[in-house]
Amino acid sequence: MDDEMRERLRRTRRVTIPWSADGTRGITAARLDELLDRWTDGYDWDVHERRISALPWVKVRTGDTELRMIHQRSTNPDAPVVVLLHGWPDSVLRYQRVLPLLTDLHVVVPALPGFPFAAPLTAPGMSANRIAGMVADALAELGYPRYTPSGGDVGAAIAEILAADHPDRVAGLHLTNVSPQHGFMADPAKLAPDAAAYVSQAAEWRRTEGGYIAEQSTRPNTLAVALGDSPAGLAAWLVEKLEAWSDEGAFTTDELLTWVSAYWVTGTIGSSFAMYVEPTALPERVQTPTVLSVFPHDIKPAPRSYAEAFLNIREFVEHQAGGHFAAWEQPAAFVADLRRAVELGGSE
Numbered sequence: 001m002d003d004e005m006r007e008r009l010r011r012t013r014r015v016t017i018p019w020s021a022d023g024t025r026g027i028t029a030a031r032l033d034e035l036l037d038r039w040t041d042g043y044d045w046d047v048h049e050r051r052i053s054a055l056p057w058v059k060v061r062t063g064d065t066e067l068r069m070i071h072q073r074s075t076n077p078d079a080p081v082v083v084l085l086h087g088w089p090d091s092v093l094r095y096q097r098v099l100p101l102l103t104d105l106h107v108v109v110p111a112l113p114g115f116p117f118a119a120p121l122t123a124p125g126m127s128a129n130r131i132a133g134m135v136a137d138a139l140a141e142l143g144y145p146r147y148t149p150s151g152g153d154v155g156a157a158i159a160e161i162l163a164a165d166h167p168d169r170v171a172g173l174h175l176t177n178v179s180p181q182h183g184f185m186a187d188p189a190k191l192a193p194d195a196a197a198y199v200s201q202a203a204e205w206r207r208t209e210g211g212y213i214a215e216q217s218t219r220p221n222t223l224a225v226a227l228g229d230s231p232a233g234l235a236a237w238l239v240e241k242l243e244a245w246s247d248e249g250a251f252t253t254d255e256l257l258t259w260v261s262a263y264w265v266t267g268t269i270g271s272s273f274a275m276y277v278e279p280t281a282l283p284e285r286v287q288t289p290t291v292l293s294v295f296p297h298d299i300k301p302a303p304r305s306y307a308e309a310f311l312n313i314r315e316f317v318e319h320q321a322g323g324h325f326a327a328w329e330q331p332a333a334f335v336a337d338l339r340r341a342v343e344l345g346g347s348e
Contacts, residue, residue: 005231005264009040012232027240035235039257045265048258052093052117059119060138066119067138070109072099080171080342081106081144083135083162087153088272089238090325091116091262094152097331098338105342106144110135112155114271116262121271127278128154132161136169148342150174152326154275157181157282160311164283172345173290174338175311176326178302181282182310195306205300212241217276224270234269235260245324247297284310291315291341293334297323314344 020029058071070092082105086094092109093116099107111118113126113134135158139147148171151159157179163170180202188196206213215223227234238260242251251259263269290311294301296319304316317337322330 006040008231009036012036012230027236027243031239032232032236035239035253035257036232038253039231039235039261043254043257045258045261048261049265052262055092055096055099058142060141062134062137062141065113065134067113067134068111068118069138070095070099070107070111071142072102072107072109074104074106076104079105080346081108081139081147082174082338082342083139083147083149083159084109084327085135085149085151085155085158086112086115087151087155088115088275089241089263090153090259090328093259093262093328094325095327098327098335101331101335102338108139108142108144108147110138112158112275114268114274116266116268116272118268121268121274124274125278126274128157128275128280129161130278131275132158132165136162136166139169145169146171148172148174148338148345150176150338150341152176153324157275157280160282160286161280163286163288167288170288170345172341172343173286173288173311174293174341175290176293176295176324176334177298177300178292178307178310179280179282180300181280185282185284186309191309192305194303195309198303198306202300202302209299212237213276216273220270220273220277224273227269228267231260231264234264237269238263242325245297245299247295247321247323247329250323250325250329285312286310287312289314289341289344291317291337291344293326293337294318295322295324295326295330296320298326299324315340 019025055070056072058069060067084095092111095109114121149159149162156175156177163173183199183202188199227237239256290313292307307313319333327334
């Protein structure tokens with residue numbers, strides 16, 4: 001980590017408010033102090049940067065934009081292809097623990113435009129729909145005519161769009177959540193009772209926990225300055241979500257700092273808001289055979305009846321542990337479900 005960064009951390013102005021010890025009001029002052037102290041002295045980004053750089057990166061030009069991807073090839077040229085699509089507030093690092101478990105498959109992990117390790121995003125218009133098109137073009141350029149996408153968070157929306165727009169290319173689909181935008185379009189009167197109840201529960205979650213969505217989608221310029229100029233602010237904003245949305249003990253302090261550092265050194269916190277700002281047009285229904293993995297500590301796991309209203313659910317797998325970052329938290333369980341989707345697609 002460079003000297004300028006460490007100096008910013010050392011000069012952090014500690015802010016104490018009446019709720020600084022209340023974890024229900026955001027990250028606590030004590031937890032933030034612990035993170036900042038470690039980030040300033042002892043944490044070594046260079047070690048992690050070398051490890052990340054050593055991954056099998058490729059670049060593919062799609063139109064006027066470059067898409068950067070991890071491309072782990074199998075020794076079997078005819079092996080199935082899987083595409084792993086991350087979300088916010090993470091990056092391709094969500095999938096680093098599953099790469100060693102998938103060496104028999106061709107694995108593509110795009111760094112989504114606007115996120116860490118992607119080409120700089122300098123213009124508006126980078127919606128989930130546009131990114132899905134870019135991913136499809138990149139996979140064609142790599143010579144993959146058929147594949148199984150897997151997505152979580154905004155990556156789930158991209159995966160759904162890929163499947164709907166390219167049914168001839170998408171063999172199967174694996175998701176760790178149903179895209180929340182479906183709830184905005186759904187008519188509760190046409191849903192099963194527990195699915196209709198879920199729509200209300202999700203709306204309540206958005207009212208009580210979704211303040212970050214409102215700010216990132218409506219005032220990205222303002223928030224980008226606040227977080228992009230303050231490592232302490234960036235850590236508070238991201239770590240609150242990383243810890244609240246995951247199972248207990250999912251991250252060590254250094255792992256959290258690596259995920260936060262990825263945003264800091266690439267300067268991408270503002271551009272990562274793009275898919276909150278740009279409108280997403282989801283398909284009404286995706287017919288691709290789908291495996292949905294449900295992890296209990298995810299932010300708002302959906303019941304099967306809700307998922308079936310929008311997706312062709314062939315397998316609905318409920319797990320006993322894990323949260324929003326399932327591929328990181330429970331890599332073996334995630335890979336088992338992903339393989340089910342690959343097999344399902346191959347049998348169609």
